[in-house]
Amino acid sequence: MEKRAIxxxxxxxxxxxxxxxxxxxxxxxWPASQAxxxxxxxxxxxxxxxxxxxxxxxxxxxxxxxxxxxxxxxAWFSAVVTxxxxxxxxxxASMANKQIxxxxxxxxxxxxxxxxxxxLAGVLWxxxxxxxxxxxxxxxxxxxxxxxxxxxxxxxxIMVVLAATWKQISYNFLFFLAGLQAIxxxxxEAAAIDGARPMRRxxxxxxxxxxxxxxYLLVVNIVYVFFETFGIIDAMTSGGPARTTTTLVxxxxxxxxxxxxxxxxxxxxxxxMAIVIGLTAIQFRFVERRVxx
Amino acid sequence: xxxxxRLGAWIxxxxxxxxxxxxxxxxxxxxxxxxxxxxxxxxxxxxxTPGPNLVAAYEKALFTGTSGTTREPVWTxxxxxxxxxxxxxxxxxxxxxxxxxxxVYFRFPFRQTAFWIIFVTLMLPVxxxxxxxxxxxxxxxxxxxxxGLTIPLIASATATLLFRQFFMTVPDELVEASKIDxxxxxxxxxxxxxxLSVTSIAAMFVIQFIYGWNQYLWPLLITTSDNMQTIxxxxxxxxxxxxxxxxxxxxxxxxxxxxxxxVAIVLLMQRFFVKGLVETEK
Numbered sequence: 141m142e143k144r145a146i147x148x149x150x151x152x153x154x155x156x157x158x159x160x161x162x163x164x165x166x167x168x169x170w171p172a173s174q175a176x177x178x179x180x181x182x183x184x185x186x187x188x189x190x191x192x193x194x195x196x197x198x199x200x201x202x203x204x205x206x207x208x209x210x211x212x213x214x215a216w217f218s219a220v221v222t223x224x225x226x227x228x229x230x231x232x233a234s235m236a237n238k239q240i241x242x243x244x245x246x247x248x249x250x251x252x253x254x255x256x257x258x259x260l261a262g263v264l265w266x267x268x269x270x271x272x273x274x275x276x277x278x279x280x281x282x283x284x285x286x287x288x289x290x291x292x293x294x295x296x297x298i299m300v301v302l303a304a305t306w307k308q309i310s311y312n313f314l315f316f317l318a319g320l321q322a323i324x325x326x327x328x329e330a331a332a333i334d335g336a337r338p339m340r341r342x343x344x345x346x347x348x349x350x351x352x353x354x355x356y357l358l359v360v361n362i363v364y365v366f367f368e369t370f371g372i373i374d375a376m377t378s379g380g381p382a383r384t385t386t387t388l389v390x391x392x393x394x395x396x397x398x399x400x401x402x403x404x405x406x407x408x409x410x411x412x413m414a415i416v417i418g419l420t421a422i423q424f425r426f427v428e429r430r431v432x433x
Numbered sequence: 434x435x436x437x438x439r440l441g442a443w444i445x446x447x448x449x450x451x452x453x454x455x456x457x458x459x460x461x462x463x464x465x466x467x468x469x470x471x472x473x474x475x476x477x478x479x480x481x482t483p484g485p486n487l488v489a490a491y492e493k494a495l496f497t498g499t500s501g502t503t504r505e506p507v508w509t510x511x512x513x514x515x516x517x518x519x520x521x522x523x524x525x526x527x528x529x530x531x532x533x534x535x536x537v538y539f540r541f542p543f544r545q546t547a548f549w550i551i552f553v554t555l556m557l558p559v560x561x562x563x564x565x566x567x568x569x570x571x572x573x574x575x576x577x578x579x580x581g582l583t584i585p586l587i588a589s590a591t592a593t594l595l596f597r598q599f600f601m602t603v604p605d606e607l608v609e610a611s612k613i614d615x616x617x618x619x620x621x622x623x624x625x626x627x628x629l630s631v632t633s634i635a636a637m638f639v640i641q642f643i644y645g646w647n648q649y650l651w652p653l654l655i656t657t658s659d660n661m662q663t664i665x666x667x668x669x670x671x672x673x674x675x676x677x678x679x680x681x682x683x684x685x686x687x688x689x690x691x692x693x694x695x696v697a698i699v700l701l702m703q704r705f706f707v708k709g710l711v712e713t714e715k
Contacts, residue, residue, distance in 0.1 A: 143601070145608035146538050147618040156535035157547050159528045160588055167585035168554045171565035178565070232452045235445040248703060249453045254710075255695035257647035257665045263672055263688055264459035267466060267681070273477040275462060309456065311710070318711055338441065367560045371649035375669050389560045393650070396564045405564060412561040420556045 172413065178406035197407040206383065207391075207408075214366065214387040217301065221369075222361040224305045226354070229312030234342065236313075237320040247317070254310040258303075259371030265303035266376050289377070293384035296377045300385050303376060304369050311364075312357050319353035320346070359423045366415070388412055460692070466685035467491065474681040486682060494686040499671050507687050510664040514646055515694070517582050517663055521645030522638050524587035529637075530630070533596035534622055538608070555590045559651055567654050581655045582663075586648070592637050595712060599633045600626065636709030639702050643695045664691040 179197050181190040201207050236246050253261070268276040271288045280287040289295040323346060331341045347354075370389050373379060379386035379394060386394065389412065396405040462481075466474055469484040494507045536548050559566060566585060575581030603626065611621040627634075652663045662670070668691055671684040699706050 143537055143605060143608075145605035145612075146540055147608075147621070149539060149618060150541070152618060153535040153539035153541045153544070156531040160532040160551060160593070161547060163528070163584065163588040164550055164554050167566060167569065168557050168562075168588060169550075171562040171569055172557050174565035174568075175562050228452070232449060235448045235452075238442065238445045240442050240445050246449045246453070248700065250449075250456065251703070251706075252696050252699050253456055255643050255647075255699040256692050257649060257695075259649045259665050259669050260647075260688060260691055261459075263668055263684070264463050266672065267685065267688075268459060268462055273474055273479070273681070275479070275481070278477060306456065306459065309452075314707060314710060367558055370560065371665070371669075374649070374653075375672065392560070392563060402564070409561050409563070409565075413557065416558065416561060417556045 175406045175409040175413070178402055179410045180403075181406075182403050193403070197403040198411075201404055201407050201411075209383070210386050210388055210391045213297075213385065217297070217304075217369070217385075217387060218362050218365040220301050221304045221308065221365050222358060224301070225308040225361060226312050226316075226357055228305070229309050230316050230350075230354075232309070233313050233316035233320055234346070236317055250313050251310045253307055254314075256307060257371060258307055258368050259375040261303045261307040262300075262372040262375035265299060265306065269299050269302075289381075291381055293381050296381055296385050300369070300372055300376055303372050304365060307372070308361060308364060312361070315353055315357055316350070319350045323349050356423065359419055363416070363419055366412075388415075460689075463685045463688045466681055467689055469682060471680045471682045475679075490682040490686040491690075494683045494690065499680045499683050505659040505662065505667060507664060507667065507690055509660055510662055510667040510687075511690065511694075513579075513582075513661060514663040514665070514691075516579055517648065517652070518642045518645035518694075520579065520583040521586050521648075522641035524583060525589040525592050525641050526634055526637050528587060529589050529592035530596055530627075530634075532593050533600055534626065536593075537597055537600040538618065538621075551588070551590050551593050553590075554588055559586075563650070563654065570655060575655075577656055577658050577661045582652055582661075583645075586645070586651060589641075592641070595633060595637060595709075596630065598712075599630060603629060632705070632708070633712075635702065635705040636712065638709075639698055639706045640709040642698055646695045 180192055180194060182193045182196065183190040232250060236243060236250070256264075266274075268274045269287070269289060271277050271290060277287045286292075287295060289299045327345060327349070328341060331345050336344065366387070367389055369387065370393070373385055373387060373390050377385045379390050388408065392405055392408045392412065395401060395408065465481065465483050466479065467490045468487040469479050470486045470489075473479055473484070496506050496508065498504045498506045532547075532551060536544060570576060570581045570585060573581075575584070607625055608621065611625055616624065647665060648663065649665055649669075652666050656662050656666065664687065668684065668687045671679065671687060673679045
């Protein structure tokens, strides 16, 4: 798609693009290329000299069990949060899509958590689940659960999952609602006339027609859990106990903060880059398909 | 629905209300926390209804800060967050409008290249290049400055894509008319294109303001001095894990203050918010 009516000017377009391009080159491409370059180097302890070591950093990284542990945590965390946040959002969206009174008020009251910072969501849930003073912890303890996310890694994971899911429901809800509203009423009415009950209509007609939205959200939610839950984890568990809530991104941050292994941290960054590029590519291939469909 | 079923409507109301209550409950509790004194909360004796400490907690948070971990008053943090959010939102919109204008309304060598350079940044979030980016900002002497907090974040592929998409729908006749009137490209941009883009700009503003206000990893790296920290970072520092020293009343007051501006913007500008969210993500 191209404009037919355009302006003639040799230099102006470059001047217009300059600020954006300059920022991307300085703060995106240069650091990204630095990360790739550093991932092939080993620096000595004083940072005075470095040696090109090909893939040694990657080999080193992939031989460490804690890297796999962190991968597993990330995978598990993404799967659970994505599933919960999408399932709950879909349920709420299909209810909000019915012809009921107060639909707009319901929508308003369901979308605002989108504006809450992830780290802040973490603090809110921590306040409820803090073992000694949290309101929900007391409830759990009264029911015989020895709730202690500071020591028990399952409890810590549950806590992080709750905060991350809570924060993401609104976003998914808005997209599911938009998707549901785009389904032609006539299709659903035809099915109703054929005698399909609401549940059957949902699974055989509505859910398949929603699949572009579902697929899109699947990718977005995975990206969310990978990257944006950093604040939640840092606020709630700092990756603990015993690194069991350390995701891949949190590990890059922590390994780098503790200093030392620049090459290893760079290698981790490069692997993450590959993951984002893969996810984005999947997303855009699908967008193209949807356009034809 | 298709059948006129009362039961279905009832179920819908019940499910939605449960959903709303679950979403609101953590915030309600934080508010209750901000109205009781720290000792009551630390003892685990906090009731589920608001207490008498509201004014004291907010006053202490806003003008004094906590006594221990971070002594900065919260209003300084709010000022920093506001500057950061506004600079990011305005900066992103400004440079993206210019880039989109260049890409849509001119033909020049490397046009596609420029577009791809901007587009690929979608795949390079801060999180995958944490330390090299930190190093550049530090080499440029931008640690603990507003410039360091904002400029590296104002490149925006999403905003550029959105404005590009919108400019494509603007009728060609407007360009022709401007040309006949003798207006140059910048004149057309300011007098014709910008007024037409107001809705898209508002939508983008809502999304990017929230993005800027809620930043976490970046200010965590870039700001080390207390008077530069944002409210989200400040709140995080007030929570001392594995320790009874957290002043929960002040922390919860800060939490409420930290979510007020972005939540208010979403609620007041809901139409633009929904538009911005749904359209940028295509």
